[in-house]
Amino acid sequence: NAGVTQTPKFQVLKTGQSMTLQCAQDMNHEYMSWYRQDPGMGLRLIHYSVGAGITDQGEVPNGYNVSRSTTEDFPLRLLSAAPSQTSVYFCASGRTDTQYFGPGTRLTVL
Amino acid sequence: SQQGEEDPQALSIQEGENATMNCSYKTSINNLQWYRQNSGRGLVHLILIRSNEREKHSGRLRVTLDTSKKSSSLLITASRAADTASYFCATDFSNTGANSKLTFGKGITLSVRP
Numbered sequence: 001n002a003g004v005t006q007t008p009k010f011q012v013l014k015t016g017q018s019m020t021l022q023c024a025q026d027m028n029h030e031y032m033s034w035y036r037q038d039p040g041m042g043l044r045l046i047h048y049s050v051g052a053g054i055t056d057q058g059e060v061p062n063g064y065n066v067s068r069s070t071t072e073d074f075p076l077r078l079l080s081a082a083p084s085q086t087s088v089y090f091c092a093s094g095r096t097d098t099q100y101f102g103p104g105t106r107l108t109v110l
Numbered sequence: 111s112q113q114g115e116e117d118p119q120a121l122s123i124q125e126g127e128n129a130t131m132n133c134s135y136k137t138s139i140n141n142l143q144w145y146r147q148n149s150g151r152g153l154v155h156l157i158l159i160r161s162n163e164r165e166k167h168s169g170r171l172r173v174t175l176d177t178s179k180k181s182s183s184l185l186i187t188a189s190r191a192a193d194t195a196s197y198f199c200a201t202d203f204s205n206t207g208a209n210s211k212l213t214f215g216k217g218i219t220l221s222v223r224p
Contacts (some may be wrong), residue, residue: 100155
């Protein structure tokens, strides 16, 4: 099993550009989530999904969209990038007793 | 807002010593979990304790939960240099206990000197 994979690993955007961060898992987990981590902070929940076709907002959803058309994939879309979205983004999948995190995408918005 | 608050923010110990880290939270929880993050890497799940449990063990890890004080502690015994990492507590505040909505603290930086 590859576990949770994220692409790209690094990305630099200009203000106003859009992009999609990819996340995939091969463990057949129903639950998937996106978090962002800023320096000196813990992770903050952006969006999450409890199954294909079901998504909901987390603590900091503004500026981000998600969809879950399959169990395996949970992409995160930045609609119009802003410098405040410079962060490290982690995708996670799991079940009721644990979460498995991807290696992260380091995003810089200039 | 972040529910979990870890204490201390940083901890430096000698290899072989025990490391104790604390976490406090604000509202009722379904479970509390501890994660480790090595520099530049993703988080790794260490241990989960449910709200009706008081203590759990996993290898060199011991976690306790006191729901009356809304606090938890993580003890790493006989620490090793490889334990050097950041440690986070996370609480599940989903209505269903599905573990899909976690709130993380800011983390504790543990340094274990060889």
